[in-house]
Amino acid sequence: MGRFVSNINMAFHAGVFLFRNIQKSLNIAKAPQLNVGSVVLRGMTRGDEPELLRIHHCLMGGHIPLPTVNLYRWAGSKLVLVAVNIDERDADPVIVGMNMYHFNKRDTVEETIHEGFLGVAPDFQRRGIGTKLRIFAKNHFQINGIAAISTKISSSNVASLKSARNAGFRPVQKIKLAPKGEDALHLICKLN
Numbered sequence: 001m002g003r004f005v006s007n008i009n010m011a012f013h014a015g016v017f018l019f020r021n022i023q024k025s026l027n028i029a030k031a032p033q034l035n036v037g038s039v040v041l042r043g044m045t046r047g048d049e050p051e052l053l054r055i056h057h058c059l060m061g062g063h064i065p066l067p068t069v070n071l072y073r074w075a076g077s078k079l080v081l082v083a084v085n086i087d088e089r090d091a092d093p094v095i096v097g098m099n100m101y102h103f104n105k106r107d108t109v110e111e112t113i114h115e116g117f118l119g120v121a122p123d124f125q126r127r128g129i130g131t132k133l134r135i136f137a138k139n140h141f142q143i144n145g146i147a148a149i150s151t152k153i154s155s156s157n158v159a160s161l162k163s164a165r166n167a168g169f170r171p172v173q174k175i176k177l178a179p180k181g182e183d184a185l186h187l188i189c190k191l192n
């Protein structure tokens with residue numbers, strides 16, 4: 001009985017999440033394509049899904065929650081930004097970075113969009129790709145009328161904190177990250 005109630009509860013919250021995000025995404029255009037040096041920045045396409053799941057798993061372990069995967073099947077071109085390496089020495093262009101966004105309940109109140117994940121493939125880190133993705137996201141969401149971007153970063157994640165600061169994020173609150181209660185910061189990047 002407890003499990004049944006818990007499943008119903010999870011399904012309800014997944015439905016609310018999807019409804020909120022699909023409704024908010026209707027006002028957002030597909031991300032444009034931009035060449036910056038040896039990378040192309042663009043919105044996610046359907047064919048990117050397996051590679052994005054692989055990079056996320058490689059960097060974080062675990063899985064992206066199913067409601068989020070389903071959301072990005074529908075609105076990934078608007079909410080997920082990818083970096084593709086087009087260095088001529090490489091045979092094929094490969095996805096080397098990803099930056100995922102969604103709307104939490106708090107974002108609806110504060111007119112922000114939430115950066116859920118930023119990841120750069122290990123061989124391509126420390127080349128400015130993470131920061132380029134964040135700056136690309138700022139321009140994309142600003143053009144689409146979003147007032148600010150929110151994110152949560154563990155206090156021990158020096159690389160992500162530096163990149164966020166370089167991209168214009170500022171800490172507004174000390175928080176604990178679920179599920180382990182790790183020290184973290186809630187940061188905001190204003191877009192207007």
Ligand SMILES: CC(C)(COP(=O)(O)OP(=O)(O)OC[C@H]1O[C@@H](n2cnc3c(N)ncnc32)[C@H](O)[C@@H]1OP(=O)(O)O)[C@@H](O)C(=O)NCCC(=O)NCCS
Nearest residue numbers: 059117118119120125126127128129130131159160162163
């Ligand atoms: C966080 C992450 C996306 C940064 O991407 P990146 O492309 O390597 O970042 P950048 O090259 O834009 O570097 C940004 C700044 O961080 C610094 N930096 C990058 N990696 C670093 C590291 N491992 N240790 C210390 N500083 C680091 C860079 O030197 C740069 O600082 P500077 O401008 O003062 O020189 C990447 O490290 C990553 O994928 N980490 C694993 C996933 C993760 O933790 N994601 C964030 C939480 S959701």
